Amino acid sequence: MAEFVCKLGDASGRVFEQVETALTEAEARQRLAERGFYVYSIKKHLGFITKFRRSSTSRLVRGQDFLIFNQQFNTLIKAGLPILSALDLLAERAAAPKLRPILGEVRGRVRNGSLLSEALSAQGVFPPVYTTSVMAGERSGNLSGVLDQYIAYQRTSSNFISRLKNILIYPAILVTMTVLVLSYLVTFAVPKFAELYDQLHVELPMATRIVLAISLPLRNYIFVFVGVLAAGGFLMYLWLRSDHGALVVDRLKPKVPLIGEIWLKAQIAQFVRTLSTLLAGGTPLVSALDTSSEAMGSRLIATSVRDAAARVREGVPLHTALEGTKVIPDLALEMIEVGEASGALAPMLSSVAEFYEQEVDMKLGAILAWIEPAILVIMACVVAFILIALYLPMFSLTTGSMQG
Numbered sequence: 001m002a003e004f005v006c007k008l009g010d011a012s013g014r015v016f017e018q019v020e021t022a023l024t025e026a027e028a029r030q031r032l033a034e035r036g037f038y039v040y041s042i043k044k045h046l047g048f049i050t051k052f053r054r055s056s057t058s059r060l061v062r063g064q065d066f067l068i069f070n071q072q073f074n075t076l077i078k079a080g081l082p083i084l085s086a087l088d089l090l091a092e093r094a095a096a097p098k099l100r101p102i103l104g105e106v107r108g109r110v111r112n113g114s115l116l117s118e119a120l121s122a123q124g125v126f127p128p129v130y131t132t133s134v135m136a137g138e139r140s141g142n143l144s145g146v147l148d149q150y151i152a153y154q155r156t157s158s159n160f161i162s163r164l165k166n167i168l169i170y171p172a173i174l175v176t177m178t179v180l181v182l183s184y185l186v187t188f189a190v191p192k193f194a195e196l197y198d199q200l201h202v203e204l205p206m207a208t209r210i211v212l213a214i215s216l217p218l219r220n221y222i223f224v225f226v227g228v229l230a231a232g233g234f235l236m237y238l239w240l241r242s243d244h245g246a247l248v249v250d251r252l253k254p255k256v257p258l259i260g261e262i263w264l265k266a267q268i269a270q271f272v273r274t275l276s277t278l279l280a281g282g283t284p285l286v287s288a289l290d291t292s293s294e295a296m297g298s299r300l301i302a303t304s305v306r307d308a309a310a311r312v313r314e315g316v317p318l319h320t321a322l323e324g325t326k327v328i329p330d331l332a333l334e335m336i337e338v339g340e341a342s343g344a345l346a347p348m349l350s351s352v353a354e355f356y357e358q359e360v361d362m363k364l365g366a367i368l369a370w371i372e373p374a375i376l377v378i379m380a381c382v383v384a385f386i387l388i389a390l391y392l393p394m395f396s397l398t399t400g401s402m403q404g
Helices: 027-035 049-058 063-080 081-091 097-112 116-123 127-140 144-199 206-220 222-241 243-255 260-280 285-295 301-314 318-323 330-342 345-404
Strands: 002-009 014-021 038-044
Touching: 002 027, 002 144, 014 027, 014 038, 014 116, 014 127, 027 038, 049 285, 063 081, 063 097, 063 144, 081 097, 097 116, 116 127, 127 144, 127 285, 144 260, 144 345, 206 222, 206 345, 222 243, 243 301, 260 285, 260 301, 260 330, 260 345, 285 301, 301 318, 318 330, 330 345
Parallel strands: none
Antiparallel strands: 002 014, 002 038
16 A cells, blocks of 8 residues: 555545555545545655654554543533634643644634635544544534444454453463573583583483583573574565465465364454445545555555456446355355345344354354463473483492492
């Protein structure tokens, strides 16, 4: 995905600039035209600088702060305050101090005649799903209802992610402790025993020779090993940040036994819940698909959704377009087909999301119930093997001295 600086005009004659994310300049131009904008010029943005600034600013706004802001903003709108008055109030008294200057910039753009959705999008720190939902709310005249939908989406998504993180905390601690214990044994304990046995001229058993053959080179070249590992990790990080690298890895993830299926279903749940939220807020299907693709962290799902959006634009039903991607599971396709036929696509998508979220939660919990004791057993076996291998020569030395 690339970023383009677009000079636009609207039906009221207002001219402004905003950043649009798309694969090509032609795609960005087409999206903007579909939204009713007049496109004067499109230039490719200096992506690295923009992404750095946007990511650093995004880190200032935590998810909980964003949720509280939306709740406060929606409450003020429901109370009858104009949008500008609500922004005036929140720009000075928002619960998150770091959010206040951003809201101040939004307020300034709205005061100068920009739509709220345009002012939010120009900041570059709000999710595409949010700005698109706000745009749909403005066009339908039901901004408060759309914000209710988005707040519910935000809560559900946050709870789902929190549950996954909580499930993974204990295995992560076990793995970290295993690495620390093994690092200590390999870099400090084993070399001391090696020096002792070398001075005593003890004949070493096979297990001890294996441990020393692995440990001593690691200790002697620890800095080289760490440097190579760090450089390899950095290069891997850069490759994964690229569209090609992320897409290659994403195509491999579903093929990983056990974990691959869970990962895919978690991504599908995120996609259908995002799409459901946008449709329930009044966003047209094609625009909702485009925005959903931008909101996805997986390049595989994002690319598949964009392909499906192109087919839907040509008149193909949603379930048929998604079936052509070979990514969406059959059960989800069947439920989406029923939702289209019954005219209740958004509620059906919400049901699909709930189904897959529960399945991911259940399967991940079941797998981790076995993984946790497995990690403990493996850790105990490895540490026991190293300790036994280190002390075996002492047993031989003691036996020999007793016989002598």
